[in-house]
Amino acid sequence: MWTICKKELADHFSSTRFLILFCLILMVALVSTYMVATNIRQVLEGVSKPSNVFLLLFTTEGKFFSLVQFIAFFGPLLGIIMGFDAINRERQHRTLAKLVSQPIFRDAVINGKFLAGVITVSIALVSMMLLLTGMGLITVGVVPGWEEIGRLFVYLIVSIAYVSFWLGLAILFSILFRSLATSALAAVALWIFFSFFMGFASDLVADALSPVRNPRDPEEVVANQRVSDAASLVSPAVLYSKATSTILDPYRRSRGSVMIVGLLEKLSMERFQSPLPLDQSILVVWPYLTLLAALTLICFGLSYVIFMRQEIRSV
Amino acid sequence: MAAIIQTENLTRRYGRQVAVDGLTLEINEREIFGFLGPNGAGKTTTILMLLGLTEPTSGSARVLGYDPTRDPLEIKRQVGYLPENVGFYDDLTGRENLRFMAELNRLPEARITEKIEEALRTVGLNGEGDKLVGAYSRGMRQRLGIAELLIKDPKLLILDEPTLGLDPDGTNKMLDLIHALSRDRGITVMLSSHQLEQVQRICTRVGIMIKGKLVAVGTIEELAKRKLGEGGGMNLEEIYMRYFKEA
Numbered sequence: 018m019w020t021i022c023k024k025e026l027a028d029h030f031s032s033t034r035f036l037i038l039f040c041l042i043l044m045v046a047l048v049s050t051y052m053v054a055t056n057i058r059q060v061l062e063g064v065s066k067p068s069n070v071f072l073l074l075f076t077t078e079g080k081f082f083s084l085v086q087f088i089a090f091f092g093p094l095l096g097i098i099m100g101f102d103a104i105n106r107e108r109q110h111r112t113l114a115k116l117v118s119q120p121i122f123r124d125a126v127i128n129g130k131f132l133a134g135v136i137t138v139s140i141a142l143v144s145m146m147l148l149l150t151g152m153g154l155i156t157v158g159v160v161p162g163w164e165e166i167g168r169l170f171v172y173l174i175v176s177i178a179y180v181s182f183w184l185g186l187a188i189l190f191s192i193l194f195r196s197l198a199t200s201a202l203a204a205v206a207l208w209i210f211f212s213f214f215m216g217f218a219s220d221l222v223a224d225a226l227s228p229v230r231n232p233r234d235p236e237e238v239v240a241n242q243r244v245s246d247a248a249s250l251v252s253p254a255v256l257y258s259k260a261t262s263t264i265l266d267p268y269r270r271s272r273g274s275v276m277i278v279g280l281l282e283k284l285s286m287e288r289f290q291s292p293l294p295l296d297q298s299i300l301v302v303w304p305y306l307t308l309l310a311a312l313t314l315i316c317f318g319l320s321y322v323i324f325m326r327q328e329i330r331s332v
Numbered sequence: 333m334a335a336i337i338q339t340e341n342l343t344r345r346y347g348r349q350v351a352v353d354g355l356t357l358e359i360n361e362r363e364i365f366g367f368l369g370p371n372g373a374g375k376t377t378t379i380l381m382l383l384g385l386t387e388p389t390s391g392s393a394r395v396l397g398y399d400p401t402r403d404p405l406e407i408k409r410q411v412g413y414l415p416e417n418v419g420f421y422d423d424l425t426g427r428e429n430l431r432f433m434a435e436l437n438r439l440p441e442a443r444i445t446e447k448i449e450e451a452l453r454t455v456g457l458n459g460e461g462d463k464l465v466g467a468y469s470r471g472m473r474q475r476l477g478i479a480e481l482l483i484k485d486p487k488l489l490i491l492d493e494p495t496l497g498l499d500p501d502g503t504n505k506m507l508d509l510i511h512a513l514s515r516d517r518g519i520t521v522m523l524s525s526h527q528l529e530q531v532q533r534i535c536t537r538v539g540i541m542i543k544g545k546l547v548a549v550g551t552i553e554e555l556a557k558r559k560l561g562e563g564g565g566m567n568l569e570e571i572y573m574r575y576f577k578e579a
Contacts, residue, residue, distance in 0.1 A: 020435040111419025115480070118383055119436040120409040328386065 018121070021129030022136075029099060029137045038098055039141055042091055043148070050084055050149050053077045054156040061157075069267055069292060071161035072168060074153045076265050084149070085265060088142075088176060089258045093183040093208045095138060100187030101201040103130045104324065108195060127188060127324055131317065134184040139177050146173055164267075167295050172264050178309060179257040183208065185316035192324050211252040219248035250305075253312050260305040267292030334361050336488055336520045337382060341391035344377050351377040353544035354391065359522055359537075364514050366535035367524040368572060374544040375524040376416065379490055383413055396487060409437070412481025416492040418473070422466035426457060426476050429465055430483060437484045451479040455509060471502030478509060489513070491523040495530055503527075507534050532568040540572060542579040 029035050057073055075084045082090075104127070107113040117123055146169065154160065161169070186207065190200040210218075223245035229237045249255045293301070337359040344352045352374040359365045369375050380386040382395050384404025392399070398406045420429050430448045439447060452458040455475040460468070468476065474494060481489055494510065495503045511534045513519050525531050531538060532552060539549040548555055556566045559574045 020432070023435075024432055110422070111415065111417055112421065114385075114415040115413075115418055115433075116436075117385060118408055118413040118415070119433065120405050120438075120484075121436055122405070 018125040018129045022133045025133030070159045071165045072265050092180045096180040096183030097187045097204040099134045100184040102197045103188045104191045135181050138180045182313040189320040211254040215252040219245045222248040256305045256309045260302040263302045339393040343390045345389045350544050364521045364535045366531035366538040369541035373541045411488045412486035414477045414491045418477040420465040425462050427461040433480045434483050447483050451482040455479045488520045528568045540575050547575050
């Protein structure tokens with residue numbers, strides 16, 4: 018397994034597509050965080066004793082989006098790019114038959130590939146976070162507390178798990194579909210559905226299950242919204258963004274819908290609220306994290322079962 | 333002479349279609365066994381079952397004394413299998429491809445380099461080891477495929493259509509190589525093919541498989557006597573066509 022993992026790692030880091038994607042993500046992340054950082058510095062000038070400023074660096078929306086939103090959006094692409102041709106490329110180059118006729122267990126092939134992907138993702142995300150943290154230290158001039166570092170660390174772990182889910186899904190598609198283009202398309206289609214259309218889909222489900230007949234009746238509206246929220250939890254993208262936004266925002270106490278607040282309002286609101294400690298934040302989103310982990314495991318388990326039973330014919 | 337491969341009523345069905353039908357076969361040590369038959373006769377399916385890559389529907393097989401369904405790893409450790417149209421990692425050099433295979437076979441690090449050089453020398457590629465495999469000719473690729481097998485010091489080589497698509501010169505080199513391996517190292521070889529002259533040149537015994545059934549096994553002389561009669565010549569092609577028409 019380690020031999021395959023080692024080779025795949027070498028392949029990932031020398032592959033052009035990984036480099037391009039990583040540079041793209043890194044560039045956008047640096048630029049948007051820099052804009053946010055200068056913004057924060059200006060706002061901070063009139064505020065006394067702000068707390069948890071460092072986290073704002075990652076969660077505040079700059080011109081278009083916050084870093085967290087950006088990663089939630091582009092992270093899956095990283096996973097898909099690394100996994101969509103894992104098995105069918107070997108099939109196409111006729112190396113799969115050779116690989117499985119070596120004295121290794123068949124599952125070592127997918128385990129090695131999955132592990133190599135996870136390691137690559139971890140290296141990419143961790144190095145990016147460190148770069149951004151360094152830049153934040155210089156531009157904002159605020160040193161993060163242990164609590165904030167802890168939150169960022171948990172955020173990183175959850176992000177790696179999230180990208181791993183997409184990696185697992187992409188590997189599953191690479192086993193199911195013989196053609197590279199089909200498996201890439203299938204994975205991207207699912208990604209687009211979960212990131213863009215999940216909102217519409219969950220609204221549809223909600224309207225079908227508990228329709229709002231009278232828009233003035235608060236109970237009906239709430240019931241409708243509840244169903245919609247529950248339905249949208251099918252999407253790993255929703256799970257992930259809800260989980261991480263709570264982890265990175267100590268003032269958020271529930272998993273409920275997001276209120277949109279500006280930076281200044283946020284800072285002034287802090288006076289009237291006390292932040293949740295990290296473990297309580299994690300407790301709030303624990304169900305989401307479990308669900309995310311479960312989805313990843315299901316994906317990987319499915320790949321495993323299918324691959325173990327699949328005929329290894331070249332062609 | 334000990335039997336290296338032994339099968340007993342080996343059968344594989346895909347749905348209602350029978351790919352291999354009650355195959356009973358024995359291949360002995362140091363033989364070069366030619367496995368003949370038209371495309372789709374079940375040769376590759378048989379080979380996959382011998383390596384434990386496909387489960388037989390019924391019947392049993394023993395390779396080097398191991399059962400392929402229960403002990404596939406032990407068989408894969410000692411048997412070199414060259415798939416039809418074998419592929420390589422084209423963005424790696426010949427040496428790097430060999431190193432990857434050596435590591436998959438858990439060769440001790442100290443012996444890997446030495447083994448790679450020895451294998452390259454045997455197949456006559458020692459000058460091209462550092463070229464990217466993507467730049468290899470077809471003949472070179474097939475020989476690199478054999479080099480990959482030699483790295484694990486196999487007791488048995490199973491070659492699926494090793495000369496398919498090679499030019500006459502490449503074919504000759506390939507056949508000489510297989511013959512030399514059998515003669516000098518005592519490796520047992522089972523090769524499948526439908527190019528009969530080549531098989532006739534190096535094989536000690538042949539089996540003819542048609543529509544999943546093994547219709548004949550024996551040395552070429554034996555089969556010639558059976559089908560063409562005494563003094564009927566020794567042309568494998570003629571023998572094969574007779575069997576083919578009867579089936």
